[in-house]
Amino acid sequence: MNTPAKIYFASDFHLGSPNPKASLEREKLIVKWLDTIKKDALEIFLVGDVFDFWFEYKQVIPKGFTRFQGKLAEIADSGIPIHLFNGNHDLWGLEYFEKELGITVYKEPIIRTWNGKNFYIGHGDGLGPGDKTFKIIKKHLFLNPTAQWGFRNLHPDLGIGLANAWSGKSREVGEKKIIFLGNDREWLVQYSMEVQKQRIEKGEQRIDFFVFGHRHLTLDIPLENGARYINLGEWFKTRSYGVFDGEDIKHEYWPGS
Numbered sequence: 001m002n003t004p005a006k007i008y009f010a011s012d013f014h015l016g017s018p019n020p021k022a023s024l025e026r027e028k029l030i031v032k033w034l035d036t037i038k039k040d041a042l043e044i045f046l047v048g049d050v051f052d053f054w055f056e057y058k059q060v061i062p063k064g065f066t067r068f069q070g071k072l073a074e075i076a077d078s079g080i081p082i083h084l085f086n087g088n089h090d091l092w093g094l095e096y097f098e099k100e101l102g103i104t105v106y107k108e109p110i111i112r113t114w115n116g117k118n119f120y121i122g123h124g125d126g127l128g129p130g131d132k133t134f135k136i137i138k139k140h141l142f143l144n145p146t147a148q149w150g151f152r153n154l155h156p157d158l159g160i161g162l163a164n165a166w167s168g169k170s171r172e173v174g175e176k177k178i179i180f181l182g183n184d185r186e187w188l189v190q191y192s193m194e195v196q197k198q199r200i201e202k203g204e205q206r207i208d209f210f211v212f213g214h215r216h217l218t219l220d221i222p223l224e225n226g227a228r229y230i231n232l233g234e235w236f237k238t239r240s241y242g243v244f245d246g247e248d249i250k251h252e253y254w255p256g257s
Contacts, residue, residue, distance in 0.1 A: 005042035007114060009242035009249075011123065011213025012234040014089065015065050017052035023064075026235055031071045033241075033254045038075050047213040047232060048087025048123025056096050069101060076102035087213065088125035115246050117208045120195060124214035124231075128191030178216045188212050189221060192229045200225070209249055211242060218251055 013030055016023050037044065054062060076082050082103045097103040109122025183189050192210035199206060210223070211230045218233035218240040230249060233240030239254040 006037075006040050006246075007043050007045070007244040008037050008041050009045045009047055009121070009211055009230075009232055009244070010235070011047035011085075011087070011232045012049045012216055013046075014049055014052040014234070014236065015068060016062070020064070023052075027065060027068050029239065029254060030235065031067050033239075034071045034075060038078070038080060041075075041080050043081045043083065044075065045083045045121060045211075046085065047121060047211065048085040048125070049089045049213060050084065050087070051090040054090035061096055072097075072103060073101045085121070085123045085213075087123040111207070114244065117244075117247075118205055119209045119211055119244075120192070120207045121211045124188050124212035127212075128187035128189075128194070180217055180219070183221065186215075186221075188215065188231065189223070189229050192227070193223055196223065196225060196227055209244075211249070220251065 010033075013026065015027055015030075034044075051062070051065070072082055082101075083106065084097055084103050085106045097105050106122075109120060109127075112119045112121060180186070188210070192207075195210070196207055206225055207227055209228055209230055211232065213232045213234075215231050216234040216236075217231050218238055219229065219231035221229040223229055228249075230242055230251075232242050233251070235254075240251050241254065242249050243252050
């Protein structure tokens with residue numbers, strides 16, 4: 001890394017929710033944020049649930065989000081790598097973001113290293129103990145090729161309309177559960193500790209920072225062996241994100257206007 005270049009991490013924009021007006025206001029804030037961070041960004045990671053729902057047909061994408069997509073294309077064209085992770089709300093993508101916007105897309109967590117610091121990065125859905133109902137639904141419905149084929153053959157007006165209604169309801173239910181459960185019950189904390197344990201047992205390099213979204217909580221929790229669990233938060237209220245300056249990662253907050 002070259003100082004003052006920074007690595008930026010953000011997640012859970014949930015563009016499209018809860019209604020077009022509120023989503024557009026949030027989208028404009030995100031575009032302003034992107035405009036600001038592009039001045040010193042080495043790379044940008046968007047760690048899942050960027051959209052409240054996203055389904056990509058071969059010739060059709062969901063309507064809207066043009067300001068956001070245009071800004072991503074501009075930044076990517078300038079040479080700053082942008083990385084997009086599938087979340088549980090926007091996992092049905094094909095090749096649009098890679099081919100049209102020049103963005104790298106990930107379906108699973110990845111490991112990256114900067115300045116000798118190892119990062120384990122992923123959205124976080126379906127990882128660790130618990131959440132068994134979602135894991136079953138994800139495996140047998142969301143990731144099921146037959147289910148995807150059936151949905152893709154619905155008219156987009158019908159399919160996207162139904163999916164937006166379901167996605168909104170799912171998020172509303174999930175928001176009622178957004179409280180910190182304690183280190184022994186937070187699934188991603190437990191998952192991070194298990195990943196670290198397995199890497200140590202295998203003689204692999206230890207992870208310094210586990211970076212996730214999904215929980216809608218702004219968290220920075222020390223783990224064993226000097227690692228830290230970072231949850232990026234969300235952009236409905238806190239508008240929090242993570243910044244790595246080459247030595248340490250910290251949360252920052254984008255103003256509301």
